[in-house]
Amino acid sequence: MWTQFRRWVDNFTLTLVGVVILASVLPAQGRGVPFFEGLTVAAIALLFFMHGAKLSRQAIISGATHWRLHLVVFGFTFVAFPLLGVLGRPLMEPWLGTPLTLGMLYLCVLPGTVQSAIAFNSLARGNIPAAICNASASSLIGILATPLLVMLIMGAQATGEGYNAGEAVLKISLQLLLPFVLGHLARPWIGDWVARNRPWLSKVDQSSILLVVYTAFSASVVGGLWQTVGLGPLLALILACGVLLALVLVLTTALARGLGFSKEDEITIVFGASKKSLATGVPMAQVLFAGSALGPMLLPIMLFHQIQLIVCAILAQRYAQRPAATEAAN
Structure with missing residues (x-):
């Protein structure tokens, strides 16, 4: 049973859970808060600097021409x-409560993943350059689009009365985009x-x-996160993430086939359009939201991240099993 469990849950996910538990038992408080906040800003800058250094310009050029897929x-x-998040809000809010529902809306406006989307495309024999x-x-567009969408569909209820989308874009550009470009x-x-x-x-x-998650959950725990989020809302959140992912997978598959894309392009569309980035979502939440609001914003992303990895791993294996003749025919 343990072997089967480890097939679907990687070491990083287990460590992530451990960090949440640590922040719940020993949250950063007092003089430790400025230290961890400063360390978090530096870690995020390093993260995006390294992402910029990894990005190949040749890969961008080779995949950029497939405009219909993009x-x-x-x-x-x-x-x-x-749109799915906005339409589903009246259904989610009675079960999740307002903070977790806003976290689901934040999940919906995030850009897609980079590493896992490409990895699953490779496993499933999709269109790798386009992926x-x-x-x-998607990550670059999200730096500009996500704060604007946050303001549009979440408004001051999540961000506070003084929230300014232009200032948020500028702040994200300095903390995330600038290190990316320099890298x-x-x-x-x-x-x-x-x-x-x-x-x-x-x-x-x-x-x-992990550092961002610890710092964010520490602030939320001190602010009473686990007094407001019980087992019922947590189980409802897992269900909401699963339903959202299933709905997007069905819609993207149907649309790709309806528009006559090749099987390789279908794979790229399904994996690219159904994923939301934990690596981008966590640092952006650190910039966009403050204090105890961070915890409820991050919980949906963390759960959705693990669910999408498990489901997409199964899908990638099924795509990879298709005969070579099917691939050539498309």
Whole structure:
């Protein structure tokens, strides 16, 4: 049973759960709060600097011309997903409560993933160049689109009366986009080193996310998170994440086939449009939301992240099992 469990739950997810437990038992308080907040800002800057250094310009050029595919994926990521969240809000709020429902809405406006979307495309034999281009562009578009969508569909209820979308975009650009651009500009000098050390550098990515989660959940726990989120809402949240993912997977598959895309393009659309980025969502939440509001914003992303990994791993294996003749025919 343990072996089967470990097939679907990776070490990072287990560590993530451990960090949430640690923050619940020993949250950062008092003088520790400024220290962890400063460390978090530095870790996030390093995270996006390394993402910029990893990005190949050749990969962008090779995949950028497939505009129909990108239009479908971006349409789902930044239009259909938020619309589903808005339409589903009246159904979710009685079961989840307002804070977790706002977290679901925040989940819906996030960009797609990079690493896992490309990995699943590779496993399923999808359109890899288009997947690389699409996933990378989604993260960049999200830096601008996500704070604007937060203001549009969540408003002051989640962000506070003084929230300004323009200031949020500027703040995110300085904390996330600027390190990303600097990393990409440094790629001619450090690109080979980054490629040789990918396994080790992935630990830097994960450590940054874990640090943000600890800092965010510490503030939320001190603010009374677990007094307001019980077992019932938590189970309802898991169900809501599963239903949302299932709905998007069905819609993207049907649309890709209805528009006559090849099987490889269908795979890229399904995996690109159905994913939401934990790696981008956590740092952006740190910038957009403050204090105890962070915990409820992060819970849906963390749960959705694990559910999408499990479900998409199964889908990728099924796609990979298709005969070569089917692939060629499409």
